[in-house]
Amino acid sequence: MSWYALWGALEIGLIYGLVALGVLISFRILRFPDLTVDGSFPLGAAVAATLIVSGWEPFSATLAATLAGALAGAVTGWLNVRLKIMDLLASILMMIALYSINLRIMGRPNVPLITEPTVFTLFMNESVPDHILRPLLILVVVAAVKFALDWYLGTQAGLALRATGSNPRMARAQGVATGAMVLAGLALSNALCALGGALFAQSQGVSDISMGIGTIVIGLAAVIVGESLFSSRRLVIMTAAAILGAVLYRVFVALALNADFIGLQAQDLNLITAVLVTIFLVVPLLRQRLRGRRRN
Amino acid sequence: MKWTLPAKKALNALDAGWAHTAAFARGVLAPALGAAALCLAATAAAHAQSVAVTSIVEHPALDAIKDGVKDALAEAGYTEEKGLEWQFQTAQGNTAIATQIARKFVGDKPDVIVGIATPSAQAVVAATKTIPVVYSAVTDPVAAQLVPSLEASGTNVTGVSDQLELARQVELIKRLVPDARKVGMVYNPGEANSASVVEALRQLLPTMGMSLVEASAPRTVDVGAAARSLVGKVDVIYTNTDNNVVSAYESLAKVGNDAKIPLVASDTASVARGAVAALGLDYYEMGRQTGRMVIRILKGEKPGDIPSETSDKLALHLNAAAARKQGVTLTSELRQSAAQVIE
Numbered sequence: 093m094s095w096y097a098l099w100g101a102l103e104i105g106l107i108y109g110l111v112a113l114g115v116l117i118s119f120r121i122l123r124f125p126d127l128t129v130d131g132s133f134p135l136g137a138a139v140a141a142t143l144i145v146s147g148w149e150p151f152s153a154t155l156a157a158t159l160a161g162a163l164a165g166a167v168t169g170w171l172n173v174r175l176k177i178m179d180l181l182a183s184i185l186m187m188i189a190l191y192s193i194n195l196r197i198m199g200r201p202n203v204p205l206i207t208e209p210t211v212f213t214l215f216m217n218e219s220v221p222d223h224i225l226r227p228l229l230i231l232v233v234v235a236a237v238k239f240a241l242d243w244y245l246g247t248q249a250g251l252a253l254r255a256t257g258s259n260p261r262m263a264r265a266q267g268v269a270t271g272a273m274v275l276a277g278l279a280l281s282n283a284l285c286a287l288g289g290a291l292f293a294q295s296q297g298v299s300d301i302s303m304g305i306g307t308i309v310i311g312l313a314a315v316i317v318g319e320s321l322f323s324s325r326r327l328v329i330m331t332a333a334a335i336l337g338a339v340l341y342r343v344f345v346a347l348a349l350n351a352d353f354i355g356l357q358a359q360d361l362n363l364i365t366a367v368l369v370t371i372f373l374v375v376p377l378l379r380q381r382l383r384g385r386r387r388n
Numbered sequence: 389m390k391w392t393l394p395a396k397k398a399l400n401a402l403d404a405g406w407a408h409t410a411a412f413a414r415g416v417l418a419p420a421l422g423a424a425a426l427c428l429a430a431t432a433a434a435h436a437q438s439v440a441v442t443s444i445v446e447h448p449a450l451d452a453i454k455d456g457v458k459d460a461l462a463e464a465g466y467t468e469e470k471g472l473e474w475q476f477q478t479a480q481g482n483t484a485i486a487t488q489i490a491r492k493f494v495g496d497k498p499d500v501i502v503g504i505a506t507p508s509a510q511a512v513v514a515a516t517k518t519i520p521v522v523y524s525a526v527t528d529p530v531a532a533q534l535v536p537s538l539e540a541s542g543t544n545v546t547g548v549s550d551q552l553e554l555a556r557q558v559e560l561i562k563r564l565v566p567d568a569r570k571v572g573m574v575y576n577p578g579e580a581n582s583a584s585v586v587e588a589l590r591q592l593l594p595t596m597g598m599s600l601v602e603a604s605a606p607r608t609v610d611v612g613a614a615a616r617s618l619v620g621k622v623d624v625i626y627t628n629t630d631n632n633v634v635s636a637y638e639s640l641a642k643v644g645n646d647a648k649i650p651l652v653a654s655d656t657a658s659v660a661r662g663a664v665a666a667l668g669l670d671y672y673e674m675g676r677q678t679g680r681m682v683i684r685i686l687k688g689e690k691p692g693d694i695p696s697e698t699s700d701k702l703a704l705h706l707n708a709a710a711a712r713k714q715g716v717t718l719t720s721e722l723r724q725s726a727a728q729v730i731e
Contacts, residue, residue: 093492100491100515104484191606195577202506202580204533206514223491296487297514297533300507301578303483310484345485349477349492359446362480 093350096223101346103227103295105339108310109234110288112318112334113241115311117281120330121245122257126278127183127308128168129285131190132161134304136286138194141203141299150211154290161286162279164190169275194301201301210294226295233291237284238331245327253277285311313369314338320373344368437466437686438473440493442512443504445481447635448657449671450504453524456675457502457682464683473498483507490515500682503547505631506532506580513545520691523547524678525629525671527581535696542692548678549698550581550629550669552654554588556702557626558596560667561652564716565624570601572622572649574614574640576632577604585628608632612639619647626652629668637661641710648715659705660730664716667704674699703727 111133118126136157143153164186171182195201212226220228244250255263256273263270285307293299318337322329348364441457443450454476466472475498479486490511493501500520503509509523513534521544523534529549535541538549561568571593575582586602593600601622603614611633618625625644627633633640634655641662644651653663656670677699685691704722707730711718723729 094495094497096495097488097492098495100488100495103491104487108484191578200580200583201576201578202510202532204510204531206510206533223494292484296483296511298483298507298510300483300510300580302481302507306482342488345488346492349489359478359480361477361485 093346097346097349098343099223099227101342102339103223103230104292105342106227106230106234106335107288107292107295108314108338108342109335110237110284110291111307111311112314112338113234113237113331114281114284114288115308116315116330116334117241117277117284119312120257120315121254122274122277122281124172124257124274124278125180125183126165126168126281127180128164128186128190128278128282129308129311130304130306131187131194132164132282132285132304133289133292133307134194134299134301135164135190135197136161136289137293137299137303138197138203138289138301139286140290141205141293142197142199144205144208144210144294145203150209150214150294154211154287154294157290158283158287161289162283164286165278165280165282166275168282169278173271173274191301191304194304198299198301203299204297205294205299206297211291212294230291230295233287234335237287238335241331242328249276310338310341314341317341317369317372320376340372341365341369344372436471436473438475438496438498439466439500439502439682439686440475440477440496440498441502441504442477442479442486442489442493442508444479444483444486444508445505445631445635446478447631449629449634449655450525450631452657452671453504453675453678456672456677457524457679458675460676460679461683464679466683466686479508479511483511486511487515494519500685502678502682509534509547516544518544520685521545521547522678522681522685522691524674525550527551527629528584529696531584532580538696538698540693540695544691546681546691546694546696548674548681549696550671550674551698552585552628552669552702554585554592556667557652557654558589558592558598560665560704561598561624561626562596563719563722564652564665565650568623569598570622570624571598572601572603572615572618572625574603574605574611574618574625574627574633575630576606578606579630579632582628582630589626605630605632605636608636611636612643615640615643616647619643619649622649624650624652626654627658627663628654634658637663645710645713648713650714650716651710656703656705656728659707659710659728662710663707664711664714664718665704665706665722667702669699670701670703673701706730 118124139157139160140153144150168183168186171177172179252268253273255268256270260270314337315334317340318333322333345365348361351364441454468474477489486508494516501512503512503523504525506526509526512521524547526549529535535545589600603617605611605614637658651663653666655668656666659666704726705728706718706726
């Protein structure tokens with residue numbers, strides 16, 4: 093595997109790290125099975141790409157995309173809290189609605205950004221090659237988001253959000269407006285996913301309607317890979333683990349792309365990725381067992 | 389025994405890779421890094437002429453392009469036996485994987501990268517400004533920002549577009565079903581190629597006394613249902629080279645046969661799968677055309693000096709069995725102009 097491919101995996105992994113943080117908030121902290129992600133990730137891409145093409149400055153376009161994601165998350169929360177639609181179904185409804193909404197926003201299925209200015213082109217210079225600069229810039233963004241999130245979840249409001257997830261009745265008894273907390277949590281979660289989508293479109297040079305498919309699966313996989321690496325209940329570690337899990341997942345895909353020398357073919361890619369992740373998850377268990385036997 | 393030397397070197401390299409890993413092997417990271425070391429060792433081979441091909445998804449038309457490229461290269465003497473490094477990867481329909489494949493290819497530094505279908509071509513073009521890129525099966529390369537125009541681009545990109553002249557498609561529909569007034573179309577609204585065809589047909593059909601009835605199939609499994617929604621509303625169903633429709637053409641054929649609605653396709657491969665007719669590109673031929681472009685670049689031409697091409701080799705394929713089931717009579721005049729008739 094070349095360094096170039098590895099930097100690429102790091103870049104895409106870090107972007108999906110934002111999705112993983114979003115999924116961590118909804119699935120783990122709020123315990124809300126939120127599939128809106130499959131729609132909010134391309135929503136971020138669609139809003140950012142459309143605004144950039146129409147002449148917006150890339151940073152404001154990215155910010156607008158993030159806010160659009162927050163709105164989408166809030167609508168899912170509203171469907172669940174106010175209209176009493178079951179959480180999973182509410183998020184599915186929002187996800188499928190967003191497919192059409194994204195098509196409407198873009199006006200066509202594919203908006204290229206190859207020749208447009210992006211948040212990355214503004215930093216480009218001669219001394220650092222693009223393929224290293226982009227992951228470094230994204231690392232700064234992801235790290236900033238991570239620390240901001242760590243801080244927020246330690247504040248009064250953040251603690252109320254966590255209480256809503258772990259024990260809603262208790263939280264209500266303590267005077268927490270759990271409904272508002274669900275709305276806020278989902279808005280935050282989907283804002284991060286949309287930010288990821290906006291950055292992905294700009295790093296990849298295109299916003300395509302199909303790019304949301306399977307986002308939630310990758311986000312969940314990242315969170316779980318991260319958790320199996322560092323099983324901790326400390327928030328600072330949980331958020332770091334989710335980001336690391338997303339990067340590792342992309343490294344596995346990059347590795348699987350290099351597996352052709354052992355006779356595997358293009359169509360085996362997803363299988364190899366799955367096998368690599370499985371091995372990765374099982375090895376600590378095997379080592380534990382081996383150690384246990386030796387002691388006996 | 390000269391051969392032992394490189395073999396030994398390779399083994400040493402492998403050993404070094406493993407020794408390097410051993411230092412990190414204490415954590416759970418061992419398997420991942422071990423595999424990385426293996427892969428690094430495996431790609432360290434000598435650099436001959438190399439072509440890397442990627443497509444967004446595997447289906448008959450896109451696979452035919454890949455095969456066409458490979459065969460054209462083989463005929464010109466570029467075979468893997470003679471030292472050509474050939475790589476093929478599909479993104480399994482996933483744009484994030486398409487990006488990673490593009491990055492991998494750019495890292496491998498092949499002599500030419502071939503990107504089949506819009507998303508894969510865009511991912512490759514976004515990833516490199518220096519390595520020659522040949523796109524294929526992109527309906528509108530200018531709208532996709534692959535090239536500024538169909539003229540020689542002056543950049544590292546050229547390729548073959550699969551744009552069809554729609555007036556000739558409508559003409560074929562009229563020849564098959566002379567009294568057709570309403571033309572149905574099943575397509576994926578999320579596919580750039582299809583969206584541009586639908587837009588053009590919306591303008592074109594009314595000028596010829598017909599109208600378009602659309603049915604959208606955002607996923608492959610929706611194709612059958614979308615086709616059924618057209619039953620009773622249309623006289624004929626036309627499809628472009630929509631990836632979802634081509635992937636699930638059989639489910640469309642079933643509806644056409646059951647409801648006696650003639651099906652007109654745009655790629656000749658779909659005729660064998662149940663369409664009455666297609667005046668289309670032979671995607672295998674398009675692959676060969678793409679392959680010839682790759683060869684020109686391998687021989688030293690600059691991609692920026694080669695204008696983008698379209699395919700003018702349209703072939704009419706007919707399916708007599710499907711025509712009977714879908715209630716169409718194939719006139720002898722039609723049969724005579726066909727390149728192939730399946731009985």
